[in-house]
Amino acid sequence: MPFTFEPLPIAVAALTFLLAGFVKGVIGLGLPTVAMGLLGAVMEPAQAASLLIVPSLVTNVWQLATGPRFGVLARRLWLMMVGVVVGTLAGTGFMQGGHAEQAATALGVALVAYAVLGLTAIRFAVPPRAEWWLGPVIGVVTGLVTAATGVFVIPAVPYLGALGLTKDELIQALGLSFTVSTVALAAALAGGGTFEAGTAGASALALAPALIGMTMGGWVRGRVSEQMFRRCFFLGLLALGAHLASRTLI
Known part of the structure; x- marks a missing residue:
């Protein structure tokens, strides 16, 4: 179903991607979660997922390209990325x-649940010897969740958060995972006939507010400490999860 160029959907989409971009700029994720949650009020889930493809892809590539260790992370996470595509x-x-x-x-x-645990003293850690088999499993499950919801965060985010990465490495690893997930989701939606030329054009128009929001959020993130970033990260996940879980109740 093509995107409807009417005032209400356009206004909702613009505000949604401005907010989603800001959240992503601050904590490194949240664009698809916020977008799917808010756009779901005015359109079908598959259409909302198609609308977020271009903003998600561009902001994730930006997030990926501005990190410090792409080559190292790509070699470490490639099995997980294959799993994401397959799933x-x-x-x-x-x-x-x-x-x-x-x-x-x-x-x-x-x-x-993950955010609540993250805000406590409990810390998860994945031993390096387990990454070769656990990474692909996490990737496949993340892919299946992506196909069902349009959101790429579970279980990829807890897994990446348990690898002992620094703040900047975690942001770049999230960018890599989300970029691969976005491309795979676009292929799946195109195969189902949902992501077509009209929707792709509307998705491209949503890029500007997403980039503005992400720039604002990145400015905020660059001025907080590692400890404050971690707190914001999990508080952001808590808010996103609560919003997503409550959608069927409101």
Whole structure:
């Protein structure tokens, strides 16, 4: 279904991507979660997911390119990225299924649980010897969740957060994971006939507010300490998860 160029959807989309870009600029993620949550009020989930493709791709490539260690991270995470592609393509059509709303609610609950644990003294760690087999599993599950909800964060974000990366490395690793997820989601939606020329044009128009918001959020992130960043990161996840989990209740 093509995007409707009417005042209400356009206004909602512009404000949504401005806010989503700001959240992403501050904590390194949240654009698809915020976008899917808010756009879902005025359009179908598959259409909302198609609308976020261009802003998500460009902001994630930007996030990926501005980090310090792309080559090292790419070599470390490539098996996980393969899993993301396989899982997303295997789940093609899940978003149109009858269980898409339940999947989004479960995703929100998982985000809340992870954020609450992250705000405590509990810390997860993945031993290096386990990355070769755990990474692909995490990737496949992330891909399946992406195909069902349009959101790329679970379980990829907890996994990446458990690798002991620095703030800048984590932001770049998230950018890599989300870039691959966006490309795979675009391929899945195009295969299902949802992401077509008209929707792609509308998605491109949503890029400007997303970039403005991301620039503002990046300015804020550059002025906070590592400890404050971690707190903002998990508080952001908590808010995003609560919003996603409550969508079926409001």
